[in-house]
Amino acid sequence: MFPKQTQYDLVIVGGGLAGLVAAVSAREQGRSTLVLEKGRSIGGDGNYVEGAMGVDSYLQKQQGVQIDRTKLLQSELDYSHYEASAPHLKKLIDNSGATIDWLHDLGVKFSQVGGQGKSWPTIHSFAGGGHAAVQVLFAKAQAMGAEFAMSVSAKQLLLQNGHITGVTIMNEATGQTRDVTTTDVILATGGYVDNPALVQQRTPFASRLLSVSDGKSTGDGMQLAWQAGAAHYQLGAIQYGGGAIYDRQQPPFVHMASQLAAAATQEAILWVNERGERFVNEDVNDNMCHAGGAILTQARTFSILDQAAVDHLTNVGLYKVVGNSPVSPARFDQLQAEIDHDTTRGAKYLTQAATIEGLANKLHLGKLPTTIAHYNQLVQAGADTDFGKAAAYLTSVRQGPFYAVELGVGMACALGGLRVDEDNGVLNDHGYPVPGLYAVGNDAAGMLVGDTYAVTLPGSTAGYAAFSARNAVQHLA
Ligand SMILES: Cc1cc2nc3c(=O)[nH]c(=O)nc-3n(C[C@H](O)[C@H](O)[C@H](O)COP(=O)(O)OP(=O)(O)OC[C@H]3O[C@@H](n4cnc5c(N)ncnc54)[C@H](O)[C@@H]3O)c2cc1C
Incomplete structure (x- = not known):
């Protein structure tokens, strides 16, 4: 539905997590505000978020969690190989706790x-998940008088003498277009993870990456900004979500809550490549982005489980706690049932054989028998002298039937493409802001990362979505 008026103080492009926070903040300042959302539903990938980063929040104070901000900044700069902007990252760290408190005061609930x-220890889990937070923010923004145009996208930014003067918008159902006048635009379109051409520019492994986004993060913000004179900043980090079931027949979200996926990717048992060779300490999955990187060093990756592991995970407990992930029960009590179901329907990503040799033959993993014999010796000795996996995760592979699950790499978001200043103003090639143009959330989060996503600072994209949206609004002309 097209908006009611033709002129607004502020137009926000994207009604995801960042766009909703921007809308509430703008109404706090009394600005007439239009939110354009190209989807039929609100919230974008914000609906799937587990939690948001914060330092010195009310919850951390309650629980006595103390973080040295300077050490945190230093370690994140090191992690990013100093490709992150130090002033930008510092501003996020310094304001992230207050942002969590602001969300909490609005009615967003955090569980831990x-x-x-x-x-x-920075991730503040949303009680009820990101969807619950999105609903609170949407209701609040509407109650405060922000207008939402659903199924309406921004197609072009209008400028006069280099200043933003409006936006050409399009009704996604009818294709009709119309111009809306404004002096300020905030881009909050969620980055480019769902734009295969842009992802391919960033990495040669695009075909093995499985987006778990809602499909709407197609890089619109950066493309609108580039057309308006913004600098082409580096296409930055992709958030590899570690190993993911490599299913060529169904979309990745089908496996989001799969216990087989969690067992194959998170339990650190045994990963081998296309020749059946082990290539990494499987507990690399403590950092999902590093796990993604390691998997992509091989042409193919298979996670090997034996029946003893399946029985243990199904009936006794996990070998390795699964962080704050949604799939973090005490046991994978559906694991055997999922394996049986996938086997019956002939899922191509799951191969099963009575013997190790049989599994190796089915998948042409020539070195698998030798690899497993050697790995079992390491397990018996209690030390991974090959790659240094923690002794606690050395689990032998001995009892048939044996299973191989093929892994690709999940990806949740892709950041970069735009350069912004400390007020989230979008910068042109000369390093100066395009007057009236701001980028927030994933559209600007390339400022925080280097070649890989900062999973060491968990919740950072959601935390940044909220911080940057408020930051931009506070600095509107
Ligand atoms: C499964 C999953 C789990 C995640 N979990 C976490 C987590 O726990 N912690 C964390 O920090 N991050 C997490 N993320 C990352 C997540 O992307 C960000 O934290 C957050 O959603 C970023 O907010 P955003 O507003 O930038 O993007 P989004 O929330 O995706 O919102 C972008 C919105 O812009 C709209 N849009 C796009 N183009 C246009 C256009 N041209 N016109 C109008 N509207 C447009 C889209 O439809 C969408 O609604 C997760 C992502 C996924 C996919």
Whole structure:
């Protein structure tokens, strides 16, 4: 539905997590505000978010969690190989706790705060997940008078003498277009993870990457900004979500809550490549982005499980706690049932054989028998002298039937493409802001990362979505 008026103080492009926070913040300032959302539903990938990053929030204070901000900044800069912007990252860190408190005061509920794998304890889990937070923010923005145009996309930014003067918008159902006048535009379109051509520019492995986004993060923000004179900043990090079931027949979200997927990717048992050779300490999955990177060093990756592991995971418990992930029960009590179901329907990503040799023959993994014999010796000795996996995760592979699950790499978001200043103003090639143009959330989060996503600072994209949206609104002309 087209908006009611033709002129607004502020137009926000994208009604995801960042766009909703921007809408509430803008109404706090009394600005007439239009939110364009190209989808039929609100919230974007914000609906799937587990939690948001914060430092010195009310919850951390309650729980006595203390983080040295300077050490945190230093370690994140190191992790990014200094490709992250130090002032931008510092501003996020310094304001992230207050942003969590602001969300909490609005009515967004948090259930816990902690870390993920080997990380800083910064992720504040949303009670009821991201969807619940999105609903609170949407209701609040509407109650405060922000207008939402659903199934309406921004197609072009209008400028006069280099200043933003409006936006050409399109009704996604009818294809009709119309111009809306405004002096300020905030781009909050969610980055480019669903744009295969852009992903391919960033990495040669695009065909093995499985987006778990809602499909609407097609890089519109950066393309609108580039047309308006913004600099082409580096297409930055893709958030590899670690190993994911490589299913060529069904979309990745089908496996989001799969216990087989969690067992194959998170339990650190045994991963081998296309020749059947082990190539990494499987507990690399403590950092899902590193796990994704490691998997992509091989042409194919298979996670090997034996029946003893399946029985243990199904009936006794996990070998490895699964961080803050949605799939984090005490046991994978559906694992055997999922294996049986997938076997019956002939799922191509799952191969099963009575013997190791049989499994190797089915998948042409010539070295698998030798690899497993050697791996079992390491398990018996209690030390992974090959790659240094923690002794606690050395689990032998001995009892048939044996299973191989083929892994690709999940990806949740892709950041970069735009350069913004400390006020989230979009910069042109000369390093100066395009007057009236701002980018927030994933559209601007390339400022925080280097060659890989900062999973060491868990919740950072959601935390940044909220921080940057408020930051931009506070600095509107
Ligand atoms: C499964 C999953 C789990 C995740 N979990 C976490 C987590 O736990 N913690 C974390 O920090 N991050 C997580 N993320 C990352 C997540 O992308 C961000 O935290 C957050 O959603 C970013 O907010 P955003 O507003 O930038 O993008 P989004 O929330 O995706 O919103 C972008 C919106 O813009 C709209 N849009 C796009 N183009 C246009 C256009 N041209 N016109 C109008 N509207 C447009 C889209 O339809 C969408 O609604 C997760 C992502 C996924 C996919």
